[in-house]
Amino acid sequence: MKIGFLGLGTMGTGIVTNLLRSGHEVTVWNRTPSKCREFVKEGALKATSPAEVIQDCDITFSCVSDPTALKDLVFGNCGVLQGICQGKAYVDMSTVDVDTITDVHEAVTVRGGRFLEAPIIGSKDSSCNGQLLILAAGDQTLYEDCFSCFEAMGRKSFFLGEVGSASKMQLISGLCSSTVLAGLAESLALAEKVGLDQDQVLQILSMSSVNCQLIKQKGIAMTTSEFSDPNYKLHLCQKDLRLAVNMSDTVDQPLHVGAAVNELFKKAKSKGYGEHDVAAVYRAANL
Numbered sequence: 660m661k662i663g664f665l666g667l668g669t670m671g672t673g674i675v676t677n678l679l680r681s682g683h684e685v686t687v688w689n690r691t692p693s694k695c696r697e698f699v700k701e702g703a704l705k706a707t708s709p710a711e712v713i714q715d716c717d718i719t720f721s722c723v724s725d726p727t728a729l730k731d732l733v734f735g736n737c738g739v740l741q742g743i744c745q746g747k748a749y750v751d752m753s754t755v756d757v758d759t760i761t762d763v764h765e766a767v768t769v770r771g772g773r774f775l776e777a778p779i780i781g782s783k784d785s786s787c788n789g790q791l792l793i794l795a796a797g798d799q800t801l802y803e804d805c806f807s808c809f810e811a812m813g814r815k816s817f818f819l820g821e822v823g824s825a826s827k828m829q830l831i832s833g834l835c836s837s838t839v840l841a842g843l844a845e846s847l848a849l850a851e852k853v854g855l856d857q858d859q860v861l862q863i864l865s866m867s868s869v870n871c872q873l874i875k876q877k878g879i880a881m882t883t884s885e886f887s888d889p890n891y892k893l894h895l896c897q898k899d900l901r902l903a904v905n906m907s908d909t910v911d912q913p914l915h916v917g918a919a920v921n922e923l924f925k926k927a928k929s930k931g932y933g934e935h936d937v938a939a940v941y942r943a944a945n946l
């Protein structure tokens with residue numbers, strides 16, 4: 660089976676490395692072509708457009724930043740759609756909204772291709788370590804055909820049914836984790852203001868019922884101001900929040916806390932921390 664991969668950002672880099680390590684034949688494409696170089700050295704093939712990758716491969720995956728990037732990739736010049744025909748399979752792993760993924764699904768299937776959405780829960784570390792959680796929905800036969808790839812990328816994959824369900828789950832997951840992060844940022848900021856020792860605060864939190872990996876890792880990043888090597892970029896997290904808030908509008912579900920968390924992330928982004936790690940939300944909480 661020939662595998663294609665479009666989008667060699669933070670997530671794509673870890674995923675493609677694991678696909679190659681597990682013996683898959685992979686053809687890559689990235690908007691900035693220089694990012695393909697390292698993978699070619701590791702044995703990947705390189706194509707000059709998304710359409711060419713689709714034409715050369717049986718299953719092509721993509722992972723790009725946001726809905727605009729995905730639309731460019733799929734509907735743009737020499738984009739995914741121009742390679743799609745009967746027998747081709749396309750799997751998108753970006754975090755986008757239900758409308759965007761539905762449009763992509765319709766456009767691919769109307770041309771005879773098979774489509775799966777498969778957004779991922781994780782960060783740079785989990786994509787490098789093959790520990791992503793994969794949320795898939797759409798064509799179940801394609802989900803089954805992706806088995807060896809998903810095994811290489813992640814620790815577990817879930818099939819959630821019709822296209823849109825995986826994007827919904829992904830946005831819920833992001834809403835929940837960024838709410839925890841915002842709560843941690845404000846708690847640590849307040850702790851500092853009232854004169855507590857932050858290391859001791861973190862030690863106590865990590866022995867209490869709120870203990871989790873996120874609190875531990877991001878707590879250390881916040882108290883040591885280590886934001887510059889992003890595990891997950893703050894502007895992507897804010898995009899995920901924006902999409903979750905928009906989704907809540909479609910069903911009239913109030914997001915009192917979620918909307919406020921979104922504002923905090925927007926503030927951190929406007930202070931110039933968009934390309935930093937999500938933990939930099941602390942900079943917006945700690946005035």
Ligand code: NA7
Nearest residue numbers: 666667668669670671690691722723724728731753754895
């Ligand atoms: P990164 O590291 O910011 O990488 C983003 C990738 O998306 C990168 O390959 C970009 O290409 C690509 N991109 C961005 N805009 C476009 C357009 N318009 N056309 C084609 N390709 C584009 O993000 P992550 O890897 O951390 O995250 C990827 C997704 O997973 C995202 O949805 C997260 O929310 C979850 P570039 O290298 O800049 O040319």
